[in-house]
Amino acid sequence: MALPSHVRYVIVGAGIHGLSTAWNLAENLRKSGKGGGQDILVIDKTSIAAGASGIACGVVRNNYFQPAMRRLMAHSVSVWESDPEAFSYHPVGYMQISPEVMHKDVASIYEQQQEIGYPSTFVEGEKDCMTYMRGLFSDWQAKGVTSVLHEKKGGYANNTASMYGLAKKAEAEGVRIVTGVKVTGFDKDASGAVTAVVTDRGKIGCEHVVIGTGPWVKQVWDMLGLPAAISIKGADGKVHDDVPMWTFWSLQEGTLGVDPMLQRTNDGAMPPVIHVDTDAPLYSDVDGSLITDKLWGIYYKPDFHFGGVQGGAMPFKVKTPPAQVKIDPYGPESPDFIVGDDFAHMWVSALAFCQKRFEGTMPKYKKEPSGGIGSFTADSFPVFDRFCENVYVVADSNHGYKMIGVGKLVADDLCGAGDELLRPFRFSRFAEGKLHPTSNSPFPWS
Ligand SMILES: Cc1cc2nc3c(=O)[nH]c(=O)nc-3n(C[C@H](O)[C@H](O)[C@H](O)COP(=O)(O)OP(=O)(O)OC[C@H]3O[C@@H](n4cnc5c(N)ncnc54)[C@H](O)[C@@H]3O)c2cc1C
Numbered sequence: 001m002a003l004p005s006h007v008r009y010v011i012v013g014a015g016i017h018g019l020s021t022a023w024n025l026a027e028n029l030r031k032s033g034k035g036g037g038q039d040i041l042v043i044d045k046t047s048i049a050a051g052a053s054g055i056a057c058g059v060v061r062n063n064y065f066q067p068a069m070r071r072l073m074a075h076s077v078s079v080w081e082s083d084p085e086a087f088s089y090h091p092v093g094y095m096q097i098s099p100e101v102m103h104k105d106v107a108s109i110y111e112q113q114q115e116i117g118y119p120s121t122f123v124e125g126e127k128d129c130m131t132y133m134r135g136l137f138s139d140w141q142a143k144g145v146t147s148v149l150h151e152k153k154g155g156y157a158n159n160t161a162s163m164y165g166l167a168k169k170a171e172a173e174g175v176r177i178v179t180g181v182k183v184t185g186f187d188k189d190a191s192g193a194v195t196a197v198v199t200d201r202g203k204i205g206c207e208h209v210v211i212g213t214g215p216w217v218k219q220v221w222d223m224l225g226l227p228a229a230i231s232i233k234g235a236d237g238k239v240h241d242d243v244p245m246w247t248f249w250s251l252q253e254g255t256l257g258v259d260p261m262l263q264r265t266n267d268g269a270m271p272p273v274i275h276v277d278t279d280a281p282l283y284s285d286v287d288g289s290l291i292t293d294k295l296w297g298i299y300y301k302p303d304f305h306f307g308g309v310q311g312g313a314m315p316f317k318v319k320t321p322p323a324q325v326k327i328d329p330y331g332p333e334s335p336d337f338i339v340g341d342d343f344a345h346m347w348v349s350a351l352a353f354c355q356k357r358f359e360g361t362m363p364k365y366k367k368e369p370s371g372g373i374g375s376f377t378a379d380s381f382p383v384f385d386r387f388c389e390n391v392y393v394v395a396d397s398n399h400g401y402k403m404i405g406v407g408k409l410v411a412d413d414l415c416g417a418g419d420e421l422l423r424p425f426r427f428s429r430f431a432e433g434k435l436h437p438t439s440n441s442p443f444p445w446s
Helices: 016-032 067-082 100-115 126-136 159-172 214-223 341-354 406-414 420-425
Strands: 006-012 040-044 094-098 120-124 147-151 155-157 176-179 183-188 194-199 202-211 229-233 239-244 247-256 273-278 290-292 296-303 308-317 372-376 383-387 391-395
Touching: 006 016, 016 040, 016 159, 016 202, 016 391, 016 406, 067 100, 067 406, 067 420, 094 100, 100 120, 100 147, 120 126, 126 147, 155 159, 159 176, 183 214, 202 406, 214 372, 214 391, 247 341, 273 341, 290 341, 296 341, 308 341, 383 406, 383 420, 391 406, 406 420
Parallel strands: 006 040, 006 202, 040 176, 094 273, 202 391
Antiparallel strands: 094 147, 120 147, 183 194, 194 202, 229 239, 247 308, 247 372, 273 296, 296 308, 383 391
16 A cells, blocks of 8 residues: 555554554544544554564453552453454453462452452452362462452453454544554654654655554654653652663563363353462472472463463563664564573463463473563553654553553543543653552562
């Protein structure tokens, strides 16, 4: 498809945020009589779902310690529920299973879920947790668990299928999606607003730009001339200078090549997504050696799309300076950021730690490249804000496959309606010290 020389809105990135923003913006413009999908062009350097959205595990949950994140997720869950078929969404629920060190944090998540009407059950005490879990899986055996938060909503969706579902909705509104177009820079006017997006296939004049480039956000951020390091006012009131705006974490995920039906519940149903954190020592299911005696965590779900029981463990921070991190080739094609034997050993041993049915299954681990990197902001929470007057950056800090609803909020914001749910994620929070609370979870995204 030929590129237009001018369009009102250019959206960069055909992942969850670019596509959901395009779909909702087109709908808003049409309904308000101010235009429509013909005013929107989505461009992507590779293809639909070529980034993190296309390799995500696909877990959709509300379990967040930060009130603003929880409200945002509850909104997104309602969007997933609005068309499960188109989004390939499986509303099986989600369980956060935790040790004593996280008990208080998770109890407060439960209380606040009740306040916002998000349905969940909270079980406390080692014995009651074991009884509750054995009511679901008779072979449950995880130790060091003193609370279980069972979210009745949420679950998971199939990564690429949901991206194509979103693209179809956007195209039905008249949005054009052109792939194989790489953004290389921006033309700006004297006031600093972007007048054209510069690509390897020519310039596209525009009035507004939306950036949804996931792990590549730093590259585009640099092209816009935004700061590589920022000052942050901490909880102690002190200002910390020179904090890198972007860091990278490597996500550790893989698949056990068993029949997904192996993970059915006692009554034969497909189970909730399981997330277990514990400080009980983890021993190898292969040779009995100690893998770790520190706090650790895993998540897993049966998934026909991945062909087995799929999930992951704690990510690790990429030590290479952010400017030198090689993002391409991305995901399973990366020579640097795919999981190795250590991950498989730990994760399968952890599955066996949780449920007897996984004991001795190490040989079934799929030895195919998996995992990928994510781009995190200076405080590991999203930034949804306007820069350079007319550039809307949707940077989810790798929280975001589940955030299918953010596109609607961004579209409302672009159309002038603003949105309360996005306000806690403005860039100004760093300078103002309006940071989100952090939890005791071993994951940087809880
Ligand atoms: C292994 C892994 C598992 C994950 N699991 C989950 C999960 O279970 N649940 C969850 O909620 N989140 C999960 N995440 C996080 C989630 O996938 C991301 O936060 C989210 O998908 C980011 O969406 P996006 O639309 O911002 O970016 P992406 O989906 O990465 O899309 C960005 C697009 O921008 C394009 N692009 C980049 N630069 C340019 C350029 N210069 N010009 C043109 N196009 C460009 C890319 O080709 C890409 O298609 C996971 C992430 C990883 C890596």
